[in-house]
Amino acid sequence: MTANLTIFALSSAPGIGAIALVRISGPDALRALRQLSGHREFEPRMAVRLELKFENQILDDAIALYFAAPNSFTGEDVVELNLHGGRAVVQGVLAALGKMDGLRLAEPGEFTRRAFENEKLDLTQAEAIADLIHAETSLQRAQALGQLGGGLSDLYHGWAGRLTKLLAHAEAEIDFPDEDLPDGINQKLTPDIQTMISELQNHLNDGRRGERLRDGIQIAIIGAPNAGKSTLLNALAQRDVAIVTEIAGTTRDVIEVHLDLGGYPVTLLDTAGLRATDDIVEAEGIRRAHSRARDADLKLCLFDSRMEPDAATHALVDENSIVVLTKNDLAQSGIRGIDISATNGKGIDDLLAEMTRRLEEIFSTVRDVPSLTRARHREALEETLSALQRAITAQSAELIAEDLRLALRALGRITGRVDVEDLLDKIFRDFCIGK
Numbered sequence: 243m244t245a246n247l248t249i250f251a252l253s254s255a256p257g258i259g260a261i262a263l264v265r266i267s268g269p270d271a272l273r274a275l276r277q278l279s280g281h282r283e284f285e286p287r288m289a290v291r292l293e294l295k296f297e298n299q300i301l302d303d304a305i306a307l308y309f310a311a312p313n314s315f316t317g318e319d320v321v322e323l324n325l326h327g328g329r330a331v332v333q334g335v336l337a338a339l340g341k342m343d344g345l346r347l348a349e350p351g352e353f354t355r356r357a358f359e360n361e362k363l364d365l366t367q368a369e370a371i372a373d374l375i376h377a378e379t380s381l382q383r384a385q386a387l388g389q390l391g392g393g394l395s396d397l398y399h400g401w402a403g404r405l406t407k408l409l410a411h412a413e414a415e416i417d418f419p420d421e422d423l424p425d426g427i428n429q430k431l432t433p434d435i436q437t438m439i440s441e442l443q444n445h446l447n448d449g450r451r452g453e454r455l456r457d458g459i460q461i462a463i464i465g466a467p468n469a470g471k472s473t474l475l476n477a478l479a480q481r482d483v484a485i486v487t488e489i490a491g492t493t494r495d496v497i498e499v500h501l502d503l504g505g506y507p508v509t510l511l512d513t514a515g516l517r518a519t520d521d522i523v524e525a526e527g528i529r530r531a532h533s534r535a536r537d538a539d540l541k542l543c544l545f546d547s548r549m550e551p552d553a554a555t556h557a558l559v560d561e562n563s564i565v566v567l568t569k570n571d572l573a574q575s576g577i578r579g580i581d582i583s584a585t586n587g588k589g590i591d592d593l594l595a596e597m598t599r600r601l602e603e604i605f606s607t608v609r610d611v612p613s614l615t616r617a618r619h620r621e622a623l624e625e626t627l628s629a630l631q632r633a634i635t636a637q638s639a640e641l642i643a644e645d646l647r648l649a650l651r652a653l654g655r656i657t658g659r660v661d662v663e664d665l666l667d668k669i670f671r672d673f674c675i676g677k
Contacts, residue, residue, distance in 0.1 A: 248274065249348035249356075250339045252332055259327035264335055266321040267314070267353055270344040275306055275321045277342060278335075286310040294323070296338035302331045316353055317360025358658060365658035366394040369616060373456060381505040381605075385455055385615065393612035394619075397445075398657050401438065401626075405650045408434055412643040431642070435630055442627045446620065451605050452613025453620075454539060458500070458507045459601060462535045465544030466552040467515030470568035470584060474544065475499060475512040477584040478594070496530055504598035506605070511538065516554040532558075540600055542566050542593075545579065564596055618656070625652040
């Protein structure tokens with residue numbers, strides 16, 4: 243990417259619509275607007291209706307907004323053109339911008355990258371923008387907005403600030419051994435390091451709730467052949483997704499359906515019926531059923547209420563399971579669980595309510611504290627934790643300082659702000675060096 247060039251792109255969804263938004267960012271953004279409109283003066287943050295022209299052709303009757311640097315999303319001069327949403331209008335404006343000197347079409351994510359490079363947001367907030375764009379449920383949206391608002395940033399920047407101070411103290415004992423520093427300064431760091439270790443451990447031990455909410459929650463439907471798994475899947479999806487027959491072993495592979503369940507993004511998994519078989523293909527389907535059930539966040543364990551409980555399914559029932567008794571319109575059973583009949587709809591609402599309640603139980607802390615949302619966050623925090631644990635047992639000031647430096651660097655990778663340049667400022671602020 244060429245940073246000094248001005249970039250432009252369609253920022254609204256492609257296709258036909260009432261309004262289309264074209265965004266321009268960079269040093270020539272205002273010049274481009276003047277060239278398109280013929281107007282010379284634009285007051286920042288004031289919407290102006292004007293006629294856009296290029297090469298003696300009228301392009302559109304549009305509304306333009308100018309945001310002066312650094313008070314814009316990217317930190318650069320930004321122009322937003324609100325156009326009529328027809329393809330010809332958008333293509334005409336984009337083509338005109340492409341012919342102007344100093345302008346080029348933006349690459350994917352480049353507006354957000356420039357915002358990051360100009361310190362308008364950090365990497366966790368940049369990732370939150372992507373999550374917000376792809377959010378499909380209300381809770382995914384809420385988590386992304388919380389992260390965009392600085393939920394994770396504030397936590398990690400707070401830790402980074404404390405680490406920087408600890409490192410400054412450790413460096414002071416190494417770099418200024420003859421100065422007027424408190425005795426045993428490195429020993430005094432231990433309680434603060436231990437506190438940070440505890441906070442990191444609590445943050446990491448979140449059951450991967452934020453990641454699961456962002457990526458989607460897996461609910462596996464398991465049971466014996468003809469227990470009603472595919473019928474239940476179709477009932478919950480409210481459409482014919484899986485083939486339903488009386489022939490045992492109809493479902494061979496895992497069928498996935500995506501649902502919004504009380505704001506939670508859920509992937510329902512219809513799996514092969516659990517039984518002993520000599521059929522190689524069916525046996526592979528059953529192996530996959532066991533694998534997906536083992537990895538699922540929640541299991542719906544189905545039992546045909548006309549028959550004795552299936553041992554293979556019963557063996558998979560645990561605290562992350564909901565026992566479901568199917569075909570309740572045909573027979574009654576003494577097994578304890580939620581009675582349903584996909585044929586007449588009985589019990590389906592009760593099952594949905596219980597599934598939602600269980601998910602709320604699992605994810606109840608997501609809305610209370612910032613949660614990790616990506617594997618790279620977890621990896622960097624685990625590296626930070628390891629470095630701090632080494633620092634606690636280090637035998638010299640040099641080793642303590644090195645481990646603290648590694649911890650700070652790993653933490654900084656999450657937000658993209660690896661800044662140890664203020665160490666000297668910290669040293670002079672906290673100690674009376676050279677008096």
